[in-house]
Amino acid sequence: MFSLVANAGTVDGRVMKQAATLRDSGYDVWLYGLLVPGSAESEQAHGINVRRIPYFDSKKVSSRIKATALSVFGRNQDLIDQTDKALREANARKQELANWLNEKRERVYYEAANKATGHFLKKKYKSKKQELKNLVAELEAAKGSVFYYRYYQFAENLISHRFETLPDIIHAHDLMALPGAVALSKLTGAKVIFDAHEIETERTPPLPADRKQFIKELEEDLFQHIDEMVVCCDSAADFYFDIFKKKRPILVMNAPDNRFLTNTAPPGHDIRSQSGLSAETPLIVYTGAVGLEARGVDKIVQSLRYLPGYHLAIQGPRKDKFDSWLRAIAEEEGCLDRVHFLQSVPQDILVDTLRTGDVGVCAFQDVSLNHRYALPNKLFEMAFADLPLCLSNLVEMSKFIQRVGNGVCMDETNPSAIAEAIRHVYENRQRYTLSPSGKEALSREYSWATQARRLQEMYAKLGRPIAFPKLMA
CATH class of the missing domain: 3.40.50.2000 (Glycogen Phosphorylase B;)
Known part of the structure; x- marks a missing residue:
């Protein structure tokens, strides 16, 4: 396949x-x-x-x-065809210009018949070179802007x-x-x-x-x-x-592959130690991509204003601009020293890495239907790491909390409300630790073993036909 x-x-x-x-x-x-x-x-x-x-x-x-x-x-075939022809014509023109420049390069600089001719050729060469540069820039812009x-x-x-x-x-x-x-x-x-x-x-x-x-x-x-x-x-x-x-x-949900869980943070990947914190320091964990406002990480950082003594560890893929953006917010809130930017770790050790936190938080904002229905892998990763959770009060996340019972939903738009939820869950960690029935529900309904079984059953129904190719390129 x-x-x-x-x-x-x-x-x-x-x-x-x-x-x-x-x-x-x-x-x-x-x-x-x-x-x-x-x-x-x-x-x-x-x-x-x-x-x-x-x-x-x-x-x-x-x-x-x-x-x-x-x-x-289908209905967009003409649109695609027209765009394809325009881009291929531009690519052909780019190649034509590149070939002309390669042919003329030595003549322009070394084989000019006289000063006047040399000056003319050099000027024309520079003009064509700039034309090629402009065309390359236009092509790159077109590739990015022609969405479809x-x-x-x-x-x-x-x-x-x-x-x-x-x-x-x-x-x-x-x-x-x-x-x-x-x-x-x-x-x-x-x-x-x-x-x-x-x-x-x-x-x-x-x-x-x-x-x-x-x-x-x-x-x-x-x-x-x-x-x-x-x-x-x-x-x-x-x-x-x-x-x-x-x-x-x-x-098929985005559950972590729990076959690899060891229930112990891997050596060198204890997020509490990486953040330089004692066992008594309240540690909030966010995992996953940072992005800009839609994921609500800015509001989690702002919630630290209301949580003196609490620290936040952010573990996941980021570009520097996102770090800079969040660092500026943390500095403005006066809590930069309590926000720890940690590197990503491989998926097979991520869940165990998260175990040394106290509270997991996910504050997706209701900016689209996609976010309203979000049931992200970070939610499952934190749940399987035995972290009590504070989640956005959105459709799928709310259903998950009601089913498993390992946390609360919060007003994800309000840093003060996020802080209140975090404090409540932290101070009542035993209450939101997974009960035996919660663990059973998490394992039975949300584990990768369950998702894999659905995938396998779907493939079995499709059968395994022998493909007789009509003709390949």
């Missing part, structure tokens, strides 16, 4: 957990991801064959490959790849990978699974109206060609059932 995702692949915990589960179930798993700086085109990762392809590639493809890639875009074209280019590059084997099932993670999955299924007869990590039309920050309409139409057109759909929470299943219509999507 093929697993497709529009990132490097191995960095995506959901993708890798599923790939490992299917590998252990006897499937020959090939993961096709995105070639990004620092990643290899080909590697083996945990027994999984990983291959990576670029988003944009100006290489020529056969008319059949182009037609197949375009055909899956990335879906097509990824699909075209995928199906023009020379595969070492062919799939019987193609599992597309997120919408960016789905056009390629559908196009490849047309060439191989493979069945298609769409795994919606997000509600695509409701991403954060909100999409402009034209992009949202493109996504809506693309989903409706592509969903006619998929065999199964997977989502991360019940609310997303309800949302997509209205669009998919064939059947209710399969629920």
Whole structure:
């Protein structure tokens, strides 16, 4: 089977957990991801064959490959086709300019017949060089701004790849990978699974109206060609059932793989020790990407104003601008010395790393339907680390707290209310420690073993047909 995702692949915990589960179930798993700086085109990762392809590639493809890639875009086919022609013409012009400059370089500087000719050639050379520079800048800007074209280019590059084997099932993670999955299924007869990590039309920050309409139409057109759909929470299943219509999507939550839990912080990864804190110091834990306001980490930092003596450890992937942004807020609140920015750790030790905190907090803001329905992996990671939780008072998080009973929901928009919830949970930690029934519910309903079983059952129903390729590139 093929697993497709529009990132490097191995960095995506959901993708890798599923790939490992299917590998252990006897499937020959090939993961096709995105070639990004620092990643290899080909590697083996945990027994999984990983291959990576670029988003944009100006290489020529056969008319059949182009037609197949375009055909899956339904109502947006003309839009994609026009954009593709314009970008390819610009790429051709870029190559033409580059060739001219290479031919003229020596003549301009070393072989001018006389001073006047040399001056003319040099001036023309500089003019053409600037033209090329401008064109390259325009092309790069177009690649980033032509939102919808990335879906097509990824699909075209995928199906023009020379595969070492062919799939019987193609599992597309997120919408960016789905056009390629559908196009490849047309060439191989493979069945298609769409795994919606997000509600695509409701991403954060909100999409402009034209992009949202493109996504809506693309989903409706592509969903006619998929065999199964997977989502991360019940609310997303309800949302997509209205669009998919064939059947209710399969629920596979973002639970951590609890097979690797040791119930002890790994050596060198005790967040309390890393933060330089004593056992008596109240320690709040936030894990996951930081981003800007939508994740509410700024409000968690601001809540420290009302929590003298409490410290906050932030563990997760960040870009420097996010650290700078949060540091400025912490400095303004007078609590920078109580905020600890820790490095990410591998997924297989993350849960055990979190164990030395006192309270886990997740303050997603209700800025989109995607956030309102969020049931993020960080929630499960903190729960399996036995941390009592303070969560946003949103649909899925509220349901989780009611079911498991290991924390409270709070007004995620108000730093004072966040502080009140944190203090209450910290001072009543025994009350919010998982009870035997809570542990049983967490393990039975939310463990990766349960999610893996659903995944395996779905694959078993699809069967394992032999794909007879019509013709590959």
